[in-house]
Amino acid sequence: MAHAVQLDEGHGQQPAAATQVQGQQHPIKLYLVVWGWLFVLSACSYLVDYFALQGLLRWGLILIFMMLKAGLIVAVFMHMKWERLALVYAITVPPVALLVFVAIMVAESNYTLLTRMLFLGGQ
Amino acid sequence: MAETHTAGSIDRAKGWQGISEDWSSDQRAFKSASWGKAMMWIFLLSDTFVFGCFLLSYMTVRMSTAETWPNPSEVFALTIGGESIPLILIAIMTFVLISSSGTMAMAVNYGYRRDRVKTAVLMLVTAAFGATFVGMQAFEWTKLIHEGVRPWGNPWGAPQFGSAFFMITGFHGTHVTIGVIFLIIMARKVLRGDFDTGRRGFFTSRRGHYEIVEITGLYWHFVDLVWVFIFALFYLW
Numbered sequence: 001m002a003h004a005v006q007l008d009e010g011h012g013q014q015p016a017a018a019t020q021v022q023g024q025q026h027p028i029k030l031y032l033v034v035w036g037w038l039f040v041l042s043a044c045s046y047l048v049d050y051f052a053l054q055g056l057l058r059w060g061l062i063l064i065f066m067m068l069k070a071g072l073i074v075a076v077f078m079h080m081k082w083e084r085l086a087l088v089y090a091i092t093v094p095p096v097a098l099l100v101f102v103a104i105m106v107a108e109s110n111y112t113l114l115t116r117m118l119f120l121g122g123q
Numbered sequence: 124m125a126e127t128h129t130a131g132s133i134d135r136a137k138g139w140q141g142i143s144e145d146w147s148s149d150q151r152a153f154k155s156a157s158w159g160k161a162m163m164w165i166f167l168l169s170d171t172f173v174f175g176c177f178l179l180s181y182m183t184v185r186m187s188t189a190e191t192w193p194n195p196s197e198v199f200a201l202t203i204g205g206e207s208i209p210l211i212l213i214a215i216m217t218f219v220l221i222s223s224s225g226t227m228a229m230a231v232n233y234g235y236r237r238d239r240v241k242t243a244v245l246m247l248v249t250a251a252f253g254a255t256f257v258g259m260q261a262f263e264w265t266k267l268i269h270e271g272v273r274p275w276g277n278p279w280g281a282p283q284f285g286s287a288f289f290m291i292t293g294f295h296g297t298h299v300t301i302g303v304i305f306l307i308i309m310a311r312k313v314l315r316g317d318f319d320t321g322r323r324g325f326f327t328s329r330r331g332h333y334e335i336v337e338i339t340g341l342y343w344h345f346v347d348l349v350w351v352f353i354f355a356l357f358y359l360w
Contacts, residue, residue, distance in 0.1 A: 023234075023235040023333065023334060023337060024231065024232075024235065024337060025232070025235055025236075026232065028232060031225060031228040031229055031232065032225070034225075034228075035221070035222070035224075035225035035228075038221045038224070038225075039218065039221060042214070042217050042218060042221060042354075045354070045355065045359060046210065046214045046217070048359065049196055049209060049210050049358075049359050050209060050210075052196070052209075059360075062355050062359050062360065063355065065355070066351055066352065066354075066355035069351045070348055070351050070352070073224065073344055073348050073351065074344075074348065076228075077224055077227070077228045077340075077344045077347075078340075078341055078344045078345075078348075079337070082155070083155045083156060084135070084141060084145060084153070084154055084155040084156075085137070085138065085141055085142050085145075086141065086142045086145035086146055086152055086153060086154065087153045087155060087156055087161065087164065089142060090152075090153075090164075091164050091165075091167075091168050094168060095168070095171050095172075098172070098175040098179070101175070101179055102179060102182070105179055105182060105183045105186075106182075106186065108187075109182070109183045109184075109186035109187035110186065110187075112183075112187035113186065113187045113188070113189060116187070116188075116189045117189060120189075
């Protein structure tokens with residue numbers, strides 16, 4: 001059975017050698033719990049907008065809920081938690097470059113806005 | 124060869140030692156993932172940069188415009204029962220997509236247990252949620268276009284709002300649509316028992332196995348993941 005992929009996917013939870021069952025095996029309950037949390041977190045971020053919170057509180061809460069949801073999806077639903085670090089870092093570290101890009105573009109947009117205000121009369 | 128068959132029972136180093144050993148092993152670097160899974164991850168990483176660039180350009184036009192940005196809370200409000208509820212359609216879309224991720228995760232689980240019917244049904248439920256999501260997005264687009272939103276202007280403020288909106292949600296919606304098609308094709312294969320009988324695929328002529336359910340799932344969860352960022356950064360910000 002299952003010809004090609006007799007690799008070491010049965011890592012982690014159970015000794016792979018023993019059974020024919022391979023791949024990611026986790027109790028269904030775990031997925032339901034994560035599902036529930038994603039619902040709660042989404043509801044929380046919606047409520048931030050519903051109650052029209054403003055300022056630092058708003059941005060802070062939105063970003064925290066966003067990162068928590070993203071973390072749950074990647075770690076549990078996408079099984080990153082059970083992969084080897086070689087893969088985890090290969091995939092999760094490169095997006096950090098985006099943060100550098102964000103910093104560059106923030107500086108650039110501030111400059112653009114400044115020139116628009118100074119020379120184009122706020123156009 | 125022997126290594127690949129018994130690899131699961133090999134004790135491998137953890138932590139940095141493990142990373143260093145995996146990468147310098149002069150073999151495949153990703154010991155816990157088959158090539159199919161690794162390639163999907165690498166594709167998703169590249170897609171991360173695509174969406175990252177979209178969200179970055181949205182941030183840039185929003186920060187650099189001297190005009191006021193339309194308030195998404197009001198733009199995406201719906202009037203239900205005579206009362207205007209902010210962002211309600213987007214909230215429902217979010218819950219639909221999260222639910223589809225939940226059913227997908229369970230489909231992967233039943234796939235590895237060789238439960239063909241449950242796997243296929245859960246995949247089809249996932250596809251149905253996805254189709255519902257795209258339907259609601261079509262409704263949203265229609266509503267906004269009727270209200271006069273165009274990629275070059277809108278009635279409420281900064282003209283860049285329209286281009287950012289159509290570009291980002293359009294690209295995401297395309298991803299969802301592709302995912303739905305992919306899910307239906309794979310659900311059919313599962314139901315027919317292709318992965319038990321070793322039937323060859325119509326496209327690659329190779330024999331598949333239940334891992335494809337997990338790989339399809341990776342793509343699907345990624346689509347949900349991107350929506351998490353769009354929801355937070357475009358709709359709530």
